[in-house]
Amino acid sequence: xxxxxxxxxxxxxxxxxxxxxxxxxxxxxxxxxxxxxxxxxxxxxxxxxxxxxxxxxxxxxxxxxxxxxxxxxxxxxxxxxxxxxxxxxxxxxxxxxxxxxxxxxxxxxxxxxxxxxxxxxxxxxxxxxxxxxxxxxxxxxxxxxxxxxxxxxxxxxxxxxxxxxxxxxxxxxxxxxxxxxxxxxxxxxxxxxxxxxxxxxxxxxxxxxxxxxxxxxxxxxxxxxxxxxxxxxxxxxxxxxxxxxxxxxxxxxxxxxxxxxxxxxxxxxxxxxxxxxxxxxxxxxxxxxxxxxxxxxxxxxxxxxxxxxxxxxxxxxxxxxxxxxxxxxxxxxxxx
Amino acid sequence: xxxxxxxxxxxxxxxxxxxxxxxxxxxxxxxxxxxxxxxxxxxxxxxxxxxxxxxxxxxxxxxxxxxxxxxxxxxxxxxxxxxxxxxxxxxxxxxxxxxxxxxxxxxxxxxxxxxxxxxxxxxxxxxxxx
Amino acid sequence: xxxxxxxxxxxxxxxxxxxxxxxxxxxxxxxxxxxxxxxxxxxxxxxxxxxxxxxxxxxxxxxxxxxxxxxxxxxxxxxxxxxxxxxxxxxxxxxxxxxxxxxxxxxxxxxxxxxxxxxxxxxxxxxxxxxxxxxxxxxxxxxxxxxxxxxxxxxxxxxxxxxxxxxxxxxxxxxxxxxxxxxxxxxxxxxxxxxxxxxxxxxxxxxxxxxxxxxxxxxxxxxxxxxxxxxxxxxxxxxxxxxxxxxxxxxxxxxxxxxxxxxxxxxxxxxxxxxxxxxxxxxxxxxxxxxxxxxxxx
Numbered sequence: 001x002x003x004x005x006x007x008x009x010x011x012x013x014x015x016x017x018x019x020x021x022x023x024x025x026x027x028x029x030x031x032x033x034x035x036x037x038x039x040x041x042x043x044x045x046x047x048x049x050x051x052x053x054x055x056x057x058x059x060x061x062x063x064x065x066x067x068x069x070x071x072x073x074x075x076x077x078x079x080x081x082x083x084x085x086x087x088x089x090x091x092x093x094x095x096x097x098x099x100x101x102x103x104x105x106x107x108x109x110x111x112x113x114x115x116x117x118x119x120x121x122x123x124x125x126x127x128x129x130x131x132x133x134x135x136x137x138x139x140x141x142x143x144x145x146x147x148x149x150x151x152x153x154x155x156x157x158x159x160x161x162x163x164x165x166x167x168x169x170x171x172x173x174x175x176x177x178x179x180x181x182x183x184x185x186x187x188x189x190x191x192x193x194x195x196x197x198x199x200x201x202x203x204x205x206x207x208x209x210x211x212x213x214x215x216x217x218x219x220x221x222x223x224x225x226x227x228x229x230x231x232x233x234x235x236x237x238x239x240x241x242x243x244x245x246x247x248x249x250x251x252x253x254x255x256x257x258x259x260x261x262x263x264x265x266x267x268x269x270x271x272x273x274x275x276x277x278x279x280x281x282x283x284x285x286x287x288x289x290x291x292x293x294x295x296x297x298x299x300x301x302x303x304x305x306x307x308x309x310x311x312x313x314x315x316x317x318x319x320x321x322x323x324x325x326x327x328x329x330x331x332x333x334x335x336x
Numbered sequence: 337x338x339x340x341x342x343x344x345x346x347x348x349x350x351x352x353x354x355x356x357x358x359x360x361x362x363x364x365x366x367x368x369x370x371x372x373x374x375x376x377x378x379x380x381x382x383x384x385x386x387x388x389x390x391x392x393x394x395x396x397x398x399x400x401x402x403x404x405x406x407x408x409x410x411x412x413x414x415x416x417x418x419x420x421x422x423x424x425x426x427x428x429x430x431x432x433x434x435x436x437x438x439x440x441x442x443x444x445x446x447x448x449x450x451x452x453x454x455x456x457x458x459x460x461x462x463x464x465x466x
Numbered sequence: 467x468x469x470x471x472x473x474x475x476x477x478x479x480x481x482x483x484x485x486x487x488x489x490x491x492x493x494x495x496x497x498x499x500x501x502x503x504x505x506x507x508x509x510x511x512x513x514x515x516x517x518x519x520x521x522x523x524x525x526x527x528x529x530x531x532x533x534x535x536x537x538x539x540x541x542x543x544x545x546x547x548x549x550x551x552x553x554x555x556x557x558x559x560x561x562x563x564x565x566x567x568x569x570x571x572x573x574x575x576x577x578x579x580x581x582x583x584x585x586x587x588x589x590x591x592x593x594x595x596x597x598x599x600x601x602x603x604x605x606x607x608x609x610x611x612x613x614x615x616x617x618x619x620x621x622x623x624x625x626x627x628x629x630x631x632x633x634x635x636x637x638x639x640x641x642x643x644x645x646x647x648x649x650x651x652x653x654x655x656x657x658x659x660x661x662x663x664x665x666x667x668x669x670x671x672x673x674x675x676x677x678x679x680x681x682x683x684x685x686x687x688x689x690x691x692x693x694x695x696x697x698x699x700x701x702x703x704x705x706x707x708x709x710x711x712x713x714x715x716x717x718x719x720x721x722x723x724x725x726x727x728x729x730x731x732x733x734x735x736x737x738x739x740x741x742x743x744x745x746x747x748x749x750x751x752x753x754x755x756x757x758x759x760x761x762x763x764x
Contacts, residue, residue, distance in 0.1 A: 004568045007561060008554075095555065099548035100605070103517050105538050105570035105612065333521070342661070347737070350661060380639035384632055385661040386498050387643035 001106055001114040009119060012084060016126050023072070023130070027137040038140035056144040070155030073127075073134055077163035080123045081192050085171015086184040088115060093179040108331045116324055120168055127164035131157065146239035149305045153203070154196075157309040162316030167192050169323035176330055199315060204243050206311045207304060212236075212297040216247070216290075226295055239302035250292025260285055337374055338367055342383050350385055354393035362402065362417045373403060373411045468531070470495045470616050470648045471516055475525035478511050485511040487672045489525070493650070493665065495615075497679075498642060500663035501652040502742055508672040509652040510549060513620050516650075517546045530615055542572055545609030545647075549620040551602045555594030559587055559604060563611075570612045578611035581637075599630025603637060610641050617641075617649045624654065635662060656746075660738040668742060670749035680738060687741050690731040691717045708744040719744045 006013075041059055046052035092098040102108050135156050142148055148156045154163070170192055175184040212235055214226035226235070236242050247255040260282065300308070338361050340354055348356075361367040376390040394411050397403040402415040439449055469492045476489040486508040493499055501509050514520040515527055518535015532540040553562060559582060567573045582589055585603050593601060602622055609617060619638075623631040635658060642649055651663070659666070666683060668676040676683070687707070695716045697706045704726070708719040719736060726733050736744075 001569060004565050007557070007564065011556075096548065096550060096552035097554055099514075099519060099546070100552045100554075100608070101565075101569070102519065103541065103544070103546040103548075104566070105542045105572075107535075107537060107541070110538075344661070375643070377640050377643035380643050381636050383661070384635035384639050384658070386664050387639060388498075388664050389661075390643075 001110060002118060005114050005118045009122070013122060016122070020126065020129055020133075024133060027069075027133050031137045034137065034140045038144065041144075043144055059144045060141060070134055070138065070152055073130060073155045073160045076130055077123075077127060077160055077167045078189060078192055080126065080164050081167030081171040081188045082185045084119055084123060085168040086175045086188045087181050088119065088172050088175055090175040090179055090181040090184050094181060109328055112327055112331050116169070116172065116327065120165060120320075120324075123164045123168040124161050127160040128158075131160045146302070149239065149241040149300065149302055149308070153308070153312075154200070157306070159309055159312050159316070162313035162320075163196065165320040166195070166316040166323075169320040169327070170195075173323045173327055173330075176327055195319070199312060203308065203312060204241075204300070206308050207300065209243055209298040209300050212295075212299070214295045214297070216293045216295060236297060236299040236301070241300040241302070241305075243298045243300065245295065245297045247293060247295050249289060250294075255293060257289070260289055337372070340374070340379055340383060342385065351389045351393040351396070354379075354390065355396050358393075358397055358402065359417055362413070367413050369413050369416060371413045372409075373413065375410060468495050469493055469528075470497075471527065471529055471650070473512075473525065473527045476512075476515065476522055476527050477524035478508075478515060478520060479523040484672050486515070489674050491667060491674060491677055493667070493677075495648045496646065497648060497665040498639075498663050499648070499650045499665040499667060500659050501650060501667045501669060502656060502659065502746070503652075503654065503669035504746060505654055507669045509654075509669055510620055512669070513546075513618050513650065513652055516618055517544055538571070542570065542612065543615045545612050545614035545617045547602075547605045547609050547617075547619045547622050550625065551598075551605035551622065553593035553596075553601055553604060556592060558592050559589040559596075562593060562604060562608060563589075566608050566611055572613045574611045574613055577613075578607055581607045581610070597630070599626050599633065602626060602630065602634055606634065606637060606641075610645075610647075613645075615647060617647050619649065619651045621652055621654065631658075638662075656739050656742045659742065666738075666742070668745045670746055673749070675745045675749055683741060684735065684738060686723050687719065687721050687736045688726065689717065689719050689734045689736050689740075690726070691715065691734075692731045695730075708748050 037059060041055050043052065043055045043059065046055050089098075092101065101111065138156065142152075142156070153159065167188070171184070171188045174188045174191065175181075178184040178187060214235070216226060249255060253259075338358065340357055342350060342353060346353070358367065358373070367373075373394065376387040376394075379385070379390045380387050394403060394405070398405065398411075400415075402413065402417070403411050404414045405411045436449065439452075444452075471491060471493040473489050473491045476486060477484065478486045489508075489512065501512065503509050511520065515522060516529050516534055518533075518541070527534060529540070530543050532543070534544075535541060554565075557565070563575075563578050563582065566578060567575060582604075585600065585607075587596065587600050587604070593604065596604065606619075606622070609619075617638075623634050626634060638649065638651075639662065641647065653659070660680070664680050666676065666678065666680055667674060693716070694711060694714055695718075697709050697716075697718060700706065700718075700720070701724075703724045704720045704722045706718050706720050710717050719740070
């Protein structure tokens with residue numbers, strides 16, 4: 001059965017290998033150049049000069065097209081679900097060959113087990129190789145602009161392996177239930193997107209984020225800056241994933257100066273002389289309001305990045321295994 | 337080697353047609369003692385009939401003492417049929433002609449005579465319950 | 467006599483639609499069985515129940531003493547050719563044979579290759595570009611080279627031209643002669659039945675109408691013609707299958723196992739084709755009674 005699966009899968013495997021090869025060649029040709037650019041940009045010593053963001057922007061604007069390469073890791077798992085998962089069983093139903101292959105000398109569950117394993121492993125391997133290539137190639141860009149945790153989470157690391165395993169198992173399950181290729185592909189796509197979006201919404205809560213309260217105060221020069229509260233956690237740096245950042249007043253409400261009903265222009269910590277004397281009653285209230293302001297930041301520190309990658313990958317692989325189990329159970333029921 | 341034919345329109349059972357063709361072949365000298373009959377597989381590969389039909393015909397022939405199977409080698413002709421005696425044929429032709437004149441005089445036409453003939457042949461030569 | 471297929475009150479229902487009802491059969495081994503009936507009568511349903519592609523809704527079925535589709539050992543004993551002889555259009559003939567070798571323990575490679583060679587088919591050709599007759603022969607090869615004890619064929623010749631049909635039957639009969647497999651062959655065509663089948667099952671409207679050995683059936687069905695008569699006046703051991711009357715004459719097709727004594731009747735034997743046609747055009751619902759030779763009680 002393993003050899004037969006390979007016989008049926010050959011063409012699809014070839015397509016995947018060609019695609020990987022093309023991507024590998026393109027990345028291989030452009031990667032070293034990117035590393036060279038990074039090394040000569042002076043970004044490693046930018047801290048002292050204070051021109052970090054300028055250099056980073058210069059690096060990132062170098063080749064817009066290839067930068068979005070990471071999106072291939074978003075698309076490929078879905079393609080695997082659509083073209084390797086959904087047609088696995090639907091093609092047999094549509095051509096009637098299930099009446100041939102399920103009356104050979106192997107049981108349906110054996111057939112399903114080998115098909116799921118071989119093509120599933122191939123899916124995972126493709127996603128894994130792609131992840132490796134993209135992560136390697138992007139590392140100079142990521143060092144310059146470390147937003148893997150915040151924006152590029154799905155396009156780096158190992159999560160694509162989980163996505164691919166899940167998309168494949170989902171495609172096979174949908175194909176088993178719907179039995180027609182095109183509707184199965186459409187349904188797989190919709191279901192995949194829904195689940196991915198759902199887990200993405202869940203991601204901030206994988207671990208309790210760090211919450212930071214910082215008072216806002218005005219320096220003598222009139223500059224507003226954050227003053228760390230007592231027993232404060234460290235504020236977020238570059239590479240941390242900031243989940244929310246809000247200015248709240250003393251009662252916990254969002255910053256809203258119109259509540260004070262003062263017709264002066266108010267900036268926190270600063271005042272502007274008001275024309276009328278009634279307004280002079282505002283000033284103390286303004287000062288009191290300003291003194292109570294604080295900034296509340298929630299974030300996930302960057303040292304949790306790999307833990308989160310692990311959680312998300314595990315979730316999707318777990319879902320894939322559940323779906324695979326369902327496929328086994330379903331196929332034991334006799335079908336026409 | 338004898339080659340069997342099948343006449344699907346004749347109304348005669350298949351196995352019987354095979355038996356009759358062996359009889360005819362023996363009478364005409366196409367088959368002689370020591371000749372091998374085709375195997376069931378060879379017969380059905382050409383005629384597309386059930387092999388049991390061939391086996392039934394060969395068993396009937398064996399019962400008549402005309403053939404005998406040799407395990408692993410095939411079915412072989414062992415007997416002969418008396419060549420029909422020309423004198424006997426003449427005698428029966430004469431009595432048949434006489435009978436036909438009488439039937440015609442009684443008002444029977446060729447179709448009636450044909451029906452009577454077929455019924456009589458069937459009853460005389462086939463097995464069956466009626 | 468061991469039975470290749472035994473069913474007891476077997477039924478299959480899809481929602482409201484009853485594809486097969488009250489099917490009780492005991493089909494002996496060593497036969498070429500014809501399963502005859504119009505389209506939609508339940509033939510495909512019965513055969514797919516026998517190979518485990520379907521599960522019964524009511525009743526039971528055993529094939530060669532085992533439960534259909536249960537494990538590789540049972541699967542190996544039954545060869546199946548489905549309607550329209552499905553093959554993998556993108557795989558070559560050789561690849562199909564390799565599939566047979568990969569998926570079957572008892573694969574007879576020499577038999578498979580010699581059959582393909584005899585068929586004069588280019589083994590490198592893709593199955594999708596074969597003619598209907600060639601595909602049917604390929605499907606038959608795949609089933610036969612597994613060396614099963616029972617071959618089940620669902621309308622294998624329905625869509626073939628007369629030459630391809632004849633060649634298919636020649637191949638099939640040769641296989642039966644050489645390997646002593648039991649065969650169950652379903653068809654909605656009744657030509658070729660008498661030369662090929664020695665056991666018959668007639669299925670109309672999801673019910674079994676008749677089942678038995680062809681020789682028994684031919685010995686027990688007769689066409690009676692004579693002066694106009696009410697069928698109810700016949701002796702009780704004579705069951706009328708088909709009747710037609712003019713003002714002066716009656717013609718009846720009856721089933722009986724007793725001699726017909728009434729001299730008023732002209733009694734003629736019935737060909738298998740006529741017998742089958744009579745049952746197909748006069749279906750009824752028999753009570754589910756098991757009989758060793760004739761499976762129908764009116």
